[in-house]
Amino acid sequence: xxxxxxxxxxxxxxxxxxxxxxxxxxxxxxxxxxxxxxxxxxxxxxxxxxxxxxxxxxxxxxxxxxxxxxxxxxxxxxxxxxxxxxxxxxxxxxxxxxxxxxxxxxxxxxxxxxxxxxxxxxxxxxxxxxxxxxxxxxxxxxxxxxxxxxxxxxxxxxxxxxxxxxxxxxxxxxxxxxxxxxxxxxxxxxxxxxxxxxxxxxxxxxxxxxxxxxxxxxxxxxxxxxxxxxxxxxxxxxxxxxxxxxxxxxxxxxxxxxxxxxxxxxxxxxxxxxxxxxxxxxxxxxxxxxxxxxxxxxxxxxxxxxxxxxxxxxxxxxxxxxxxxxxxxxxxxxxxxxxxxxxxxxxxxxxxxxxxxxxxxxxxxxxxxxx
Amino acid sequence: xxxxxxxxxxxxxxxxxxxxxxxxxxxxxxxxxxxxxxxxxxxxxxxxxxxxxxxxxxxxxxxxxxxxxxxxxxxxxxxxxxxxxxxxxxxxxxxxxxxxxxxxxxxxxxxxxxxxxxxxxxxxxxxxxxxxxxxxxxxxxxxxxxxxxxxxxxxxxxxxxxxxxxxxxxxxxxxxxxxxxxxxxxxxxxxxxxxxxxxxxxxxxxxxxxxxxxxxxxxxxxxxxxxxxxxxxxxxxxxxxxxxxxxxxxxxxxxxxxxxxxxxxxxxxxxxxxxxxxxxxxxxxxxxxxxxxxxxxxxxxxxxxxxxxxxxxxxxxxxxxxxxxxxxxxxxxxxxxxxxxxxxxxxxxxxxxxxxxxxxxxxxxxxxxxxxxxxxxxxxxxxxxxxxxxxxxxxxxxxxxxxxxxxxxxxxxxxxxxxxxxxxxxxxxxxxxxxxxxxxxxxxxxxxxxxxxxxxxxxxxxxxxxxxxxxxxxxxxxxxxxxxxxxxxxxxxxxxxxxxxxxxxxxxxxxxxxxxxxxxxxxxxxxxxxxxxxxxxxxxxxxxxxxxxxxxxxx
Numbered sequence: 001x002x003x004x005x006x007x008x009x010x011x012x013x014x015x016x017x018x019x020x021x022x023x024x025x026x027x028x029x030x031x032x033x034x035x036x037x038x039x040x041x042x043x044x045x046x047x048x049x050x051x052x053x054x055x056x057x058x059x060x061x062x063x064x065x066x067x068x069x070x071x072x073x074x075x076x077x078x079x080x081x082x083x084x085x086x087x088x089x090x091x092x093x094x095x096x097x098x099x100x101x102x103x104x105x106x107x108x109x110x111x112x113x114x115x116x117x118x119x120x121x122x123x124x125x126x127x128x129x130x131x132x133x134x135x136x137x138x139x140x141x142x143x144x145x146x147x148x149x150x151x152x153x154x155x156x157x158x159x160x161x162x163x164x165x166x167x168x169x170x171x172x173x174x175x176x177x178x179x180x181x182x183x184x185x186x187x188x189x190x191x192x193x194x195x196x197x198x199x200x201x202x203x204x205x206x207x208x209x210x211x212x213x214x215x216x217x218x219x220x221x222x223x224x225x226x227x228x229x230x231x232x233x234x235x236x237x238x239x240x241x242x243x244x245x246x247x248x249x250x251x252x253x254x255x256x257x258x259x260x261x262x263x264x265x266x267x268x269x270x271x272x273x274x275x276x277x278x279x280x281x282x283x284x285x286x287x288x289x290x291x292x293x294x295x296x297x298x299x300x301x302x303x304x305x306x307x308x309x310x311x312x313x314x315x316x317x318x319x320x321x322x323x324x325x326x327x328x329x330x331x332x333x334x335x336x337x338x339x340x341x342x343x344x345x346x347x348x349x350x351x352x353x354x355x356x357x358x359x360x361x362x363x364x365x366x367x368x369x370x371x
Numbered sequence: 372x373x374x375x376x377x378x379x380x381x382x383x384x385x386x387x388x389x390x391x392x393x394x395x396x397x398x399x400x401x402x403x404x405x406x407x408x409x410x411x412x413x414x415x416x417x418x419x420x421x422x423x424x425x426x427x428x429x430x431x432x433x434x435x436x437x438x439x440x441x442x443x444x445x446x447x448x449x450x451x452x453x454x455x456x457x458x459x460x461x462x463x464x465x466x467x468x469x470x471x472x473x474x475x476x477x478x479x480x481x482x483x484x485x486x487x488x489x490x491x492x493x494x495x496x497x498x499x500x501x502x503x504x505x506x507x508x509x510x511x512x513x514x515x516x517x518x519x520x521x522x523x524x525x526x527x528x529x530x531x532x533x534x535x536x537x538x539x540x541x542x543x544x545x546x547x548x549x550x551x552x553x554x555x556x557x558x559x560x561x562x563x564x565x566x567x568x569x570x571x572x573x574x575x576x577x578x579x580x581x582x583x584x585x586x587x588x589x590x591x592x593x594x595x596x597x598x599x600x601x602x603x604x605x606x607x608x609x610x611x612x613x614x615x616x617x618x619x620x621x622x623x624x625x626x627x628x629x630x631x632x633x634x635x636x637x638x639x640x641x642x643x644x645x646x647x648x649x650x651x652x653x654x655x656x657x658x659x660x661x662x663x664x665x666x667x668x669x670x671x672x673x674x675x676x677x678x679x680x681x682x683x684x685x686x687x688x689x690x691x692x693x694x695x696x697x698x699x700x701x702x703x704x705x706x707x708x709x710x711x712x713x714x715x716x717x718x719x720x721x722x723x724x725x726x727x728x729x730x731x732x733x734x735x736x737x738x739x740x741x742x743x744x745x746x747x748x749x750x751x752x753x754x755x756x757x758x759x760x761x762x763x764x765x766x767x768x769x770x771x772x773x774x775x776x777x778x779x780x781x782x783x784x785x786x787x788x789x790x791x792x793x794x795x796x797x798x799x800x801x802x803x804x805x806x807x808x809x810x811x812x813x814x815x816x817x818x819x820x821x822x823x824x825x826x827x828x829x830x831x832x833x834x835x836x837x838x839x840x841x842x843x844x845x846x847x848x849x850x851x852x853x854x855x856x857x858x859x860x861x862x863x864x865x866x867x868x869x870x871x872x873x874x875x876x877x878x879x880x881x882x883x884x885x886x887x888x889x890x891x892x893x894x895x896x897x898x899x900x901x902x903x904x905x906x907x908x909x910x911x912x913x914x915x916x917x918x919x920x921x922x923x924x925x926x
Contacts, residue, residue, distance in 0.1 A: 173766075224873060237768075355487075
């Protein structure tokens, strides 16, 4: 019964998609770029498998280069040979690609599917349409996980972001990302700055020094990570007591591997991940890319992805459709960063601010690290 | 011997002079040799020499500023960069039209990104201002269209602007476009400008030409039917501020002269807004002299800025100056890279020498087994070996576990062996060890054992025999191994990244960051060039002190 329903929705949607993009010839090969690992697998399951089933003869090649997507696209552009068709990037990178003229501008209402109830794509995605080129896919968050068995006796488990900076109550090593973004915000927040003032303070030289001074209080107890997989590994090995990473990585460690790890959602930083289409594709390839993106970011597809990984769908209309994990069978909604229980205190990555201050604060941060 | 041969040059069998014939044969030989090495030569040139040259060039290249906002940077020449006020209206006027063009071609954000490396905040300044320039143009467009409704229509504009004698203006504007986006703006625009209008309304003509070139060659639309962009209306308003222009317009009798005269008669309805105010409204940072200082400092086509940044300095209005202490990092990293590479080379010598000696002196069968033990890690992937070290070195890792089990180390105070310089030295020494052992071994293999025996039979102690007889003969191997290990170590990236933590990372980690993350390729190129220069300098020093002839990779 359910299956029939899904099948009929799929075919109805594909009919719409077909009508929207049937004009003109489409390329039959497509190179998608993503992050590899469980995340890419969730995209294969939710997007490309159904897409290739619907469009016979279309072959998809994956490239796991999203981490260096901006640099590589720039190099491709200089060489005059773009080999990628659809690229998965974080919103900050999409903004940079758009700035550099390396990504195609997207008109959400024209080029993306409307919600089943008729809400336009622009309203359905809402504020998540960052910049002119970005096609949102998921909301993920950078948050902390801690070893439940390393919580000192007689002390409550850490539940506040400032517990990260409290070495007396919660002794042990921490893992933080080796870049200023997120860390300086958390530091200021725990140095008594109100949430709304964080970026005003960070704009000033004194504010930046204040953040680094706060981080300095735990510097000797920090291992700095640069890959998202580091923190789960460090937690699993008992190298650290708590550490920041992407919430999906922690979900995998807790639910799929059964590690003694607890989530500390406080002050989690929301960020977005989504697609961009490179500028300068031939008409056939562009048509194929747009057709794929139209399909892969519709309401049902975004909800489907949440069956495989605990990232929140970027559409409002997808949220009610989020169901159970495909193999574990547990309810996914409580594991989403956007779940009301988890989202009591959150930050949204400030794209404008970091586009401006990234280089400056990073220079100071790295100099501070090297001291 | 006949007279004919003795008087003329010596001839070859085919009658040509012998000298020419010989030269030809030699040339053919050389060409053949060249043809043989040509594939290698081409390969080296294409994959090695050209990339290095282009990298060196990138570290000084800076055309983007003067190519994107050419007229503003030219007007900025006369502005004193030590001044504490932003430049005057003339500069802002040029900036408006320059930035308008750049924003249409979506080039302004590239410039913003470039300047943001030098002055924080420029990125959003250019991005947000570029988007809003249309609004500034509408300040003029709306009243002009109210006064003369005919100017709402693109065909009216086309009729006014068309004529003959203005070809030079169109070509000049085309050159500006092509500077910004090379080679994009070739072909027929479908417009010949009127020379009379060009002389009377210079700003309007330039703005209209800018629009026409973009509309025809980028958007591929018919210029005669389309409405010009807002900047053209602003230009008309600005032209009309000159009393001489108004007089000329009133005397003008070309196409649609009446419409132009209508505007000249209703000047009081046009805004008296200056572009300086308009920009200040968009973002008050435009009145910040520091922004203009940065633009002016980086307006030349070539800059030393990247190199200065790479040695913890910066380009100020009065020349180079040292960066504030809380931003200094590169000198420290260069020194650390050199120092740690030396330490790694030293530990490779200490660990590798006995192994090489054993390899050279053990019986063949045992030596071969030992050799495999040396080569096996050499054949294993670098990443695998580094990750293995992670497992061994971490605080809950194998080494610490064993030490705790043996009671050497207290469980609460486990050794910190990685995420610091120690981790980098240990892992890199292991990874680079074969590069020391192999040249040492091949040199030691050629030292006859009889020398040592002779020394001993002449009364030398074991130590004297080794130190005075054996060791000096093995020095060329040490030299070769050291050069290999040191130069490989100095450019290492992945191992310090994984086990280096904060005080065990090298300069190459920063280079990688600037290539793939911050996208400041100019700075990365400057850092890379300095690293290259340091390596060449050290090589030269080595040649002077030890002599490169004393390096042997084998017998």
